Amino acid sequence: MTGRKGRLVRDASGATVYAKRNDGLVDPDGHKVTMEKVNLAERKAFMNGEKLVAIISEAASSGISLQADRRVPNTRVRVHITLELPWSADQCIQQCGRTHRSNQLHGPEYCLVMTAAGGERRFASMLCKRLQNMGALTKGDRRAADASDLSNFDVDTSYGRKAMRTVLELTESPDFYSQTPPPKHVRETLGLALNADLQRKWREYLEIGQDALIECGVTDGRDMDKVTVKTFLNRLLGLPIRTQNLLFSHFAAELDEQIKKAKEEDKFDEGVVDLHGESLSVAAGYPHALANDPSSGVELWLHRIDVDRGISYERALEMVDAKKAANPDGALGKAEGFYRSEKSILGREKEGLHGHMILLQRPVKAFALNPVPIFKVVRPSTGLGKDTSLKDIAYLYKKVEDHELLRKTWTRLYDDARTVCAHGPNCKEKREKGDCKVGLRIQSKFVLSGAVLPFWEQMQQAVGYVYHQASDRAQVRKISRMRIVRVRCNDQDGKEVRIVGIQIEQETIITKLKAALARGSADPAGAAAASSTQPDVKPDIKPDVKPNLGGAAPAPKVVYRSGAPPHQNKGALVTIQDLVTKPEYNLCGGYICDYDAKTKRYSVAVMTGIHVGKVLALKARNLLPRSM
Secondary structure, three states: OOOOOEEEEEOOOOOEEEEEOOOOOEOOOOOEOOHHHHHHHHHHHHHOOOOOOOOOOHHHOOOOOOOOEOOOOOOOOOEEEEOOOOOOHHHHHHHHOOOOOOOEOOOOEEEEOOOOOHHHHHHHHHHHHHHHHHOOOOOOOHHHOOOOOHHHHOOOOHHHHHHHHHHHHHHHOHHHHOOOOOOHHHHHHHOOOOOOOHHHHHHHHHHHHHHHHHHOOOOOOOOHHHOOHHHHHHHHOOOOHHHHHHHHHHHHHHHHHHHHHHHHOOOOOOOOEEOOOOEEEEOOOOOEEEEEOOOOOOEEEEEEEEEEOOOOHHHHHHHHHHHHHHOOOOOOOOOOEEEEEEEEOOOOOOOOOEEEEEEEEOOOOOOOOOOOOEEEEEEOOOEEOOOEEHHHHOOOEEEOOOHHHHHHHHHHHHHHOOOOOOOOOOOHHHHHHOOOOOOOOEEEEEEEEEOOOOOHHHHHHHHOEEEEOOOOOOOOEEEEOOOEEEEEEEOOOOOEEEEEEEEEOOHHHHHHHHHHHHOOOOOHHHHHHHHHHOOOOOOOOOOOOOOOOOOOOOOOOOOOOOOOOOOOOOOOEEEEOOOOOOHHHOOOEEEEEEEEOOOOEEEEEEOOHHHOOOEEEEOHHHEEEOOO
């Protein structure tokens, strides 16, 4: 389906000749199809199943419906292959929309073909953002929860901007930064060996990057803060392939490192995530109601989800066979397969029990300059683990082919993990505390659903916050620990249940939430009435009007206009502020336990957040009075 009137075909002798597109096409009445109706005739043949492949050009990328419509004979799943990403994202969405429309029986499968050139990732980034809005293949679509996640292609994010600035800063001053060895993630990406030539090769790369970015106009007199990821990747297209791949690989490595740091610091927002496991089920006696919202009559429900992470030997064989079938040559890779630990499991040496796992290689990124094979790890007790490289486990594990020994040991580890923790039957923690859940197959997850919004404040107080401060002068950021999850599991009757709610990590948090609800603070109407009867007491403060050099708006500082601060009485409620060495306590509520006249410090017990019960010695300027 194109806008062309003719095409090249081969005649009976094999010669290539020019022919009109409507040659041989007839309508149901036997008349020759006119040139204006050729595309309509071709579309009808495809939708009726007479032709199973439709080739669409830009001219037919809008106005034609090719979805698996319920009203046509051809309801096969559409596989939409995009051979070339358009320069316009809107145009690409128009093309993708030909097979993703209303009244369809199946959603389409998209195959977006692109080169390994780093600059082309800029267009893939824009396209993936728009596809996420369509909901065809993203985990945000409830009908495609198990489909591919396109977030790996989306590099135009806050983390992408930080990674780009790091690359620009390094390449802007090769003389200075070449004196410091690059970090591990950069060395591995660029293939720089840790030897005597490291500094020379690192300097060569930085100089190549500096010349290339000046040549393509990224850093030539530009303000670095005004360069966007879009501009950066767009300008890379004008560089030689090897150079743009070098710069993009460095950029991708810095991006991965930024995301890794954000996850370690609880800053990374994963949105709505799924709870995964081999089997998920609602525990007996759950769900049960924690509270009832009087305005709507909806209850706040607590679910306990038992997640079985274990992989049986039969399931392990299925995973290995599936990987074998997916490989191009129909066989496992050289390093793929079952592995056995060299040493016995810690705590089970007397039993002579060794650890076992499967290594299955993940696909190598097309743009990787120095591709290091990465393997996903599957264990009998905990299932899918953290990815690893072969060199990280080569001295600990050896590949085994003895299937009888594998079956026996794997099955024992799988069965034992239901009741025996990773420390073995003689676990010290289990003896002393009565329980140890490290390495158990079944992990319990708690999810709150139902009337979560009316009780959001109480839930937030129980879950707590994480506090971050970029610098001494930057404002302390308060980040919620709330995590929204969705679960597809079975209830006690074996019926499928779908739950969306707030995940609670620890049982102690549930205890705190129950206590808050029991005090009656969960009643929004009652809380509002109570607050209306309280006088509006405001502290006598004036703001800090000094210029902020840290880039973020500073938190207001308290300056007392009269002699002693008005909270020397024991039991007075205060809010902690302006701590530099311990910023994680800023904005936490507490009460005064005591006052030391010699040191002029107050002993303050923390009442809110994750630091409940901590006692700090603080100066008056670090305390903000608050009413009951």
